[in-house]
Amino acid sequence: MSGLDIFLFGVFPYICLTSFVVGHIWRWKHDKFGWTARSSEWYERRTLRWASPMFHFGLLGVIVGHFVGLVIPQTWTEALGIHENVYHAFALIGGLAAGLVMLIGLVGLAVRRLKTPAIRLATTPNDKFMFAVLGVVIFLGLSVTVYWQLIEGGYNYRESVSIWFRSIFYFNPQISDIAAAPLLFQLHALSAMFLFLIWPYTRLVHVFSAPVFYLWRPYIVYRTRDAETEPGAALTPRGWEKSELPGQKTSKR
Numbered sequence: 001m002s003g004l005d006i007f008l009f010g011v012f013p014y015i016c017l018t019s020f021v022v023g024h025i026w027r028w029k030h031d032k033f034g035w036t037a038r039s040s041e042w043y044e045r046r047t048l049r050w051a052s053p054m055f056h057f058g059l060l061g062v063i064v065g066h067f068v069g070l071v072i073p074q075t076w077t078e079a080l081g082i083h084e085n086v087y088h089a090f091a092l093i094g095g096l097a098a099g100l101v102m103l104i105g106l107v108g109l110a111v112r113r114l115k116t117p118a119i120r121l122a123t124t125p126n127d128k129f130m131f132a133v134l135g136v137v138i139f140l141g142l143s144v145t146v147y148w149q150l151i152e153g154g155y156n157y158r159e160s161v162s163i164w165f166r167s168i169f170y171f172n173p174q175i176s177d178i179a180a181a182p183l184l185f186q187l188h189a190l191s192a193m194f195l196f197l198i199w200p201y202t203r204l205v206h207v208f209s210a211p212v213f214y215l216w217r218p219y220i221v222y223r224t225r226d227a228e229t230e231p232g233a234a235l236t237p238r239g240w241e242k243s244e245l246p247g248q249k250t251s252k253r
């Protein structure tokens with residue numbers, strides 16, 4: 001284990017995670033009104049309509065896959081009777097499908113941004129940098145899956161990468177585990193850490209204000225205006241009212 005390994009896998013993750021947490025708090029305190037996805041739906045909808053759901057639903061699949069592969073120990077899935085070969089087959093098919101859907105969505109969003117003049121003008125160097133980093137993380141993730149799991153027939157990262165990943169959160173990083181993993185896994189993990197480092201200073205902050213509670217919002221109750229006498233109906237008429245001259249008799253509606 002070299003000094004570089006210690007820095008990259010034992011120190012750098014903490015720099016990134018500190019930036020992630022402190023950066024979000026700082027951004028919320030100093031830039032509440034800049035806390036937005038800066039939607040460009042107004043300028044172009046045709047591509048956005050398929051590219052955005054593809055990117056976000058693909059991402060959802062990738063998050064679920066990463067949770068199972070990185071957070072849940074192999075011993076737990078084995079205790080449930082899920083053999084490594086079965087896990088591997090599911091991770092390969094599900095991961096590839098979700099990763100490809102996400103990549104196609106990201107390419108669609110990037111092309112739309114470049115091809116629509118108004119959106120191109122509204123794209124800052126910060127956005128371009130964030131898109132590039134996101135693209136590298138996804139590309140390296142897919143390369144890992146295609147090369148190691150499909151072409152090479154499988155590498156059990158749950159015995160190395162996943163152990164290191166969990167150990168970060170116990171504040172006892174198992175550096176030798178990830179240092180022994182193939183280079184592509186290391187590069188993917190490092191690029192993901194870098195994404196977490198820059199996250200709070202980009203438009204990715206919108207993830208924490210996505211209107212998910214909309215799914216559970218109370219029903220909107222519509223009432224007919226004719227039923228003014230029914231219990232609970234609005235008694236005061238809404239909208240424009242006829243203007244009346246002074247002394248004019250109020251007409252009966």
Ligand code: HEM
Pocket residue numbers: 062065066069070091092094095096098099102137138139140141142143144145149157161165185188189190192193195
């Ligand atoms: C430190 C954090 C991360 C680690 C340790 C990690 C690790 C891995 C591993 C081990 C795989 C191979 C999975 C398999 O083939 O079964 C993978 C694949 C992948 N990763 Fe990550 N990853 C991290 C963060 C991210 C992030 C933040 C993104 C995207 C924004 C991402 C996107 C992908 C994609 C698209 C794939 C290929 C599809 C898949 O197998 O899910 N990863 N990652």
